[in-house]
Amino acid sequence: MAAWSSPPSLRHLLLLRPRLPLSPTCLAGSFSRRHIHSRCRLFSSAASSSTLTHGDAASTHGDADGVVDVNPPRGTRDFPPEDMRLRTWLFDQFREVSRLMAFEEVDFPVLESEALFIRKAGEEITQQLYNFEDKGGRRVVLRPEITPSLARLVIKQGKSVSLPLKWFTIGQCWRYERMTRGRRREHYQWNMDIFGVPKVRAEAELLHAIVLLFQRLGITSSDVGIRVSSRKVLQAVLTMYSIPEHLFTEVCVIVDKLGKMTREEIEKELISTGLSSEAVHGIIDVLSLKSLSKLEEVLGSGVEAVADLKKLFSFAEQYGYADWICFDASVVRGLAYYTGIVFEAFDREGKLRAICGGGRYDRLLSTFGSEDIPACGFGFGDAVIVELLKEKGLLPDMSRQIDDIVFPLDEELEGAASSIASSLRKKGRSVDLVEDKRLKWVFKHAERINASRLILVGNSEWERGMVRVKILSTREEFEVKAGELE
Amino acid sequence: MAAWSSPPSLRHLLLLRPRLPLSPTCLAGSFSRRHIHSRCRLFSSAASSSTLTHGDAASTHGDADGVVDVNPPRGTRDFPPEDMRLRTWLFDQFREVSRLMAFEEVDFPVLESEALFIRKAGEEITQQLYNFEDKGGRRVVLRPEITPSLARLVIKQGKSVSLPLKWFTIGQCWRYERMTRGRRREHYQWNMDIFGVPKVRAEAELLHAIVLLFQRLGITSSDVGIRVSSRKVLQAVLTMYSIPEHLFTEVCVIVDKLGKMTREEIEKELISTGLSSEAVHGIIDVLSLKSLSKLEEVLGSGVEAVADLKKLFSFAEQYGYADWICFDASVVRGLAYYTGIVFEAFDREGKLRAICGGGRYDRLLSTFGSEDIPACGFGFGDAVIVELLKEKGLLPDMSRQIDDIVFPLDEELEGAASSIASSLRKKGRSVDLVEDKRLKWVFKHAERINASRLILVGNSEWERGMVRVKILSTREEFEVKAGELE
Numbered sequence: 016m017a018a019w020s021s022p023p024s025l026r027h028l029l030l031l032r033p034r035l036p037l038s039p040t041c042l043a044g045s046f047s048r049r050h051i052h053s054r055c056r057l058f059s060s061a062a063s064s065s066t067l068t069h070g071d072a073a074s075t076h077g078d079a080d081g082v083v084d085v086n087p088p089r090g091t092r093d094f095p096p097e098d099m100r101l102r103t104w105l106f107d108q109f110r111e112v113s114r115l116m117a118f119e120e121v122d123f124p125v126l127e128s129e130a131l132f133i134r135k136a137g138e139e140i141t142q143q144l145y146n147f148e149d150k151g152g153r154r155v156v157l158r159p160e161i162t163p164s165l166a167r168l169v170i171k172q173g174k175s176v177s178l179p180l181k182w183f184t185i186g187q188c189w190r191y192e193r194m195t196r197g198r199r200r201e202h203y204q205w206n207m208d209i210f211g212v213p214k215v216r217a218e219a220e221l222l223h224a225i226v227l228l229f230q231r232l233g234i235t236s237s238d239v240g241i242r243v244s245s246r247k248v249l250q251a252v253l254t255m256y257s258i259p260e261h262l263f264t265e266v267c268v269i270v271d272k273l274g275k276m277t278r279e280e281i282e283k284e285l286i287s288t289g290l291s292s293e294a295v296h297g298i299i300d301v302l303s304l305k306s307l308s309k310l311e312e313v314l315g316s317g318v319e320a321v322a323d324l325k326k327l328f329s330f331a332e333q334y335g336y337a338d339w340i341c342f343d344a345s346v347v348r349g350l351a352y353y354t355g356i357v358f359e360a361f362d363r364e365g366k367l368r369a370i371c372g373g374g375r376y377d378r379l380l381s382t383f384g385s386e387d388i389p390a391c392g393f394g395f396g397d398a399v400i401v402e403l404l405k406e407k408g409l410l411p412d413m414s415r416q417i418d419d420i421v422f423p424l425d426e427e428l429e430g431a432a433s434s435i436a437s438s439l440r441k442k443g444r445s446v447d448l449v450e451d452k453r454l455k456w457v458f459k460h461a462e463r464i465n466a467s468r469l470i471l472v473g474n475s476e477w478e479r480g481m482v483r484v485k486i487l488s489t490r491e492e493f494e495v496k497a498g499e500l501e
Numbered sequence: 502m503a504a505w506s507s508p509p510s511l512r513h514l515l516l517l518r519p520r521l522p523l524s525p526t527c528l529a530g531s532f533s534r535r536h537i538h539s540r541c542r543l544f545s546s547a548a549s550s551s552t553l554t555h556g557d558a559a560s561t562h563g564d565a566d567g568v569v570d571v572n573p574p575r576g577t578r579d580f581p582p583e584d585m586r587l588r589t590w591l592f593d594q595f596r597e598v599s600r601l602m603a604f605e606e607v608d609f610p611v612l613e614s615e616a617l618f619i620r621k622a623g624e625e626i627t628q629q630l631y632n633f634e635d636k637g638g639r640r641v642v643l644r645p646e647i648t649p650s651l652a653r654l655v656i657k658q659g660k661s662v663s664l665p666l667k668w669f670t671i672g673q674c675w676r677y678e679r680m681t682r683g684r685r686r687e688h689y690q691w692n693m694d695i696f697g698v699p700k701v702r703a704e705a706e707l708l709h710a711i712v713l714l715f716q717r718l719g720i721t722s723s724d725v726g727i728r729v730s731s732r733k734v735l736q737a738v739l740t741m742y743s744i745p746e747h748l749f750t751e752v753c754v755i756v757d758k759l760g761k762m763t764r765e766e767i768e769k770e771l772i773s774t775g776l777s778s779e780a781v782h783g784i785i786d787v788l789s790l791k792s793l794s795k796l797e798e799v800l801g802s803g804v805e806a807v808a809d810l811k812k813l814f815s816f817a818e819q820y821g822y823a824d825w826i827c828f829d830a831s832v833v834r835g836l837a838y839y840t841g842i843v844f845e846a847f848d849r850e851g852k853l854r855a856i857c858g859g860g861r862y863d864r865l866l867s868t869f870g871s872e873d874i875p876a877c878g879f880g881f882g883d884a885v886i887v888e889l890l891k892e893k894g895l896l897p898d899m900s901r902q903i904d905d906i907v908f909p910l911d912e913e914l915e916g917a918a919s920s921i922a923s924s925l926r927k928k929g930r931s932v933d934l935v936e937d938k939r940l941k942w943v944f945k946h947a948e949r950i951n952a953s954r955l956i957l958v959g960n961s962e963w964e965r966g967m968v969r970v971k972i973l974s975t976r977e978e979f980e981v982k983a984g985e986l987e
């Protein structure tokens with residue numbers, strides 16, 4: 016049916032990628048480009064030393080000799096400096112686009128009440144909760160997604176906030192899954208959400224944000240597309256076959272598995288909810304549509320689904336991102352709470368899982384016992400995008416960079432070095448103060464960390480209140496009065 | 502004994518502050534300044550509505566009607582936009598100082614193996630672990646501190662990293678404590694750590710970083726001081742009384758409680774470890790010393806503790822921050838693993854808990870079964886510093902700020918508005934696209950979000966390809982060709 020292999024569920028947002036065949040230490044470096052080999056080598060040597068165990072299952076405890084596993088818990092990552100620089104760079108892109116779109120940043124606890132995520136539609140996300148009971152008997156979870164927390168805060172803020180409200184957040188999400196499939200249990204997700212805009216203008220703004228991000232990253236519309244549909248398409252089909260309203264969510268969650276399961280399995284699941292086989296075929300036929308005019312033919316032009324989608328495509332023209340988006344009725348998304356437009360970005364080569372996904376969820380607040388507010392949003396994970404950037408050669412140079420290295424050539428000059436470092440830092444320069452090394456090491460170090468200048472504090476100069484400065488890019492060298500260093 | 506009321510344990514690093522008497526919603530606003538009243542008002546009105554319950558203990562579940570508690574789990578915070586802006590500003594200060602000091606950022610999972618935090622010295626921190634068993638039978642914790650994760654990664658990286666290694670991180674830490682004392686269960690902590698420098702130069706650099714941060718925030722050395730001592734002081738006393746080495750950590754953890762418990766209680770605890778009452782008095786007497794020369798008199802000048810401290814104070818002179826630090830033998834710190842210099846920053850008025858604290862931990866790695874590397878670091882929480890800044894009136898203006906509001910005066914101009922917003926965003930301007938509001942609302946909104954310009958798209962101008970621009974600070978108004986908007 017769908018031309019893409021990856022099912023449109025939230026699964027991919029959880030950044031689940033096949034474990035590298037090498038070792039979990041290498042897995043930690045899904046972010047890493049250049050250093051992965053050295054780190055894997057390291058792991059091998061480390062693993063062969065007697066001081067390290069690599070735990071599986073429950074063996075992550077320290078053993079009797081107090082030897083502690085040096086790996087983070089299974090399915091999680093450390094961010095050593097090179098990975099952290101990449102993450103910071105990516106998050107900065109998320110933040111910059113959010114600023115362009117005039118969204119405000121918010122945040123929530125990574126630990127939430129389980130009740131926020133209890134939904135009955137059989138979504139994968141609620142079946143893989145990283146949940147437990149705390150010492151006070153509360154059911155809590157490491158959140159699998161951020162939207163319910165957003166909705167919770169919107170309700171809490173109540174009338175003190177003025178609508179529309181445009182919020183973004185970047186946070187870690189968790190899922191508990193047996194590691195047999197070798198997938199990660201956490202990822203970071205950029206979320207942008209609009210509350211209080213019932214029209215598809217909100218969706219048009221969200222798609223604009225996603226396109227702006229891709230453009231900033233150097234990705235073009237021939238690399239990536241965004242498939243768009245509406246849950247109202249399915250809604251209209253259910254109405255055509257007089258299928259009761261309460262089956263809607265369940266049907267959405269089932270048909271979202273198209274691509275993951277065979278058509279026959281899907282049909283069987285649909286029929287087990289009580290649908291006629293005529294209705295089932297009607298649903299599956301509509302989901303294969305890839306053109307809006309065909310959809311209009313099938314559903315009729317008065318239908319909301321068609322009007323919404325037409326409006327959104329016309330917005331796309333006006334914003335100038337029409338070449339990024341296409342209609343695809345098979346997009347349903349795996350979250351139970353979507354009610355209208357749904358969308359997901361995909362690589363056109365079809366190699367990766369969806370890059371991001373989202374949609375309208377106008378009726379989430381009432382499931383929390385509050386009055387509904389029209390809302391839509393998306394989640395954009397930190398993993399698939401990095402894979403894509405890697406593949407396209409678009410990852411920027413992430414090397415370290417500092418301004419000055421201050422190096423006293425003699426131990427008795429450590430005081431002079433201190434005051435020089437101190438005054439340069441006060442002037443806003445990043446200063447690495449190095450001691451007890453050979454000059455040769457210092458030069459190598461300067462190269463490794465991309466230092467701009469080397470400031471050598473030597474006895475003969477210091478007696479005259481001078482220091483020796485070496486500009487590392489030009490190899491120019493000169494003496495400066497210590498007090499006049501800028 | 503000690504002139505300060507707050508005990509030198511890690512407790513304060515966990516940002517535990519008395520719960521505001523109002524409500525947990527208000528607690529969430531420990532970060533908030535201006536909005537706390539409106540939010541408390543909000544909470545009261547929200548709580549009186551039938552749609553909300555405020556759960557205690559296990560009642561955070563949704564109730565039978567699907568009503569969900571809108572508060573984050575007890576002891577945790579949401580960050581609505583105004584609180585988030587303050588947090589981002591504070592973290593930016595942490596990052597900027599870390600850059601000046603040429604430290605590299607790293608990060609770790611907030612979920613760690615419990616084994617990393619199992620220590621037997623009876624520290625408060627290990628007794629309040631937010632720990633649980635995951636579905637795979639692993640003992641895991643929401644980390645109470647970050648140092649053990651740092652040490653773990655240093656071991657994992659092994660010989661692939663070049664020493665010295667200077668890392669910083671900003672991360673959330675958790676503790677599980679019954680909420681009877683009305684304290685928060687999470688806080689964010691800035692950590693800076695140096696591995697591979699055995700000399701007190703490392704401590705001198707860390708103290709420089711702390712002072713640079715205070716200075717950036719507008720805090721002076723008459724507001725804040727840093728008490729410094731060394732665990733080697735206690736070590737020397739134990740040697741004087743021939744107390745066995747293995748009692749050292751336990752003694753440190755006990756005497757750290759001075760100020761929290763009475764002298765008599767401390768003496769009793771010390772005696773129960775097997776110390777003679779002569780030794781106990783010797784220990785407690787030394788801890789009352791506030792001058793290095795007195796310390797030298799008692800311990801003798803050949804002692805490492807004295808030499809280290811003298812060296813550190815001489816560094817402080819050379820860096821230029823001597824007025825910030827003072828010797829105070831009562832500083833021991835509550836973490837078991839410190840081995841040398843220990844320090845903590847305090848407000849000179851003595852109203853608050855310690856602002857940050859740290860020290861040398863040269864033997865932590867061997868407790869994980871690896872070879873030791875000399876190391877020291879500090880943790881700097883996000884709460885006490887904000888309280889201090891609030892008290893001193895040093896919190897900056899945190900209002901929202903955006904560049905342009907684009908407002909179509911007619912629904913049929915929504916396409917024009919889209920293309921204008923799109924082109925301005927491509928030029929780097931933050932654009933809030935507003936629709937379906939009255940002009941009066943838009944002006945108020947512009948004021949509230951500190952917009953620089955208002956761009957009105959009206960029919961009569963648009964027919965000529967023009968838009969009306971209003972500069973909101975000067976109230977200047979003019980027409981511009983839409984294509985020429987910058």
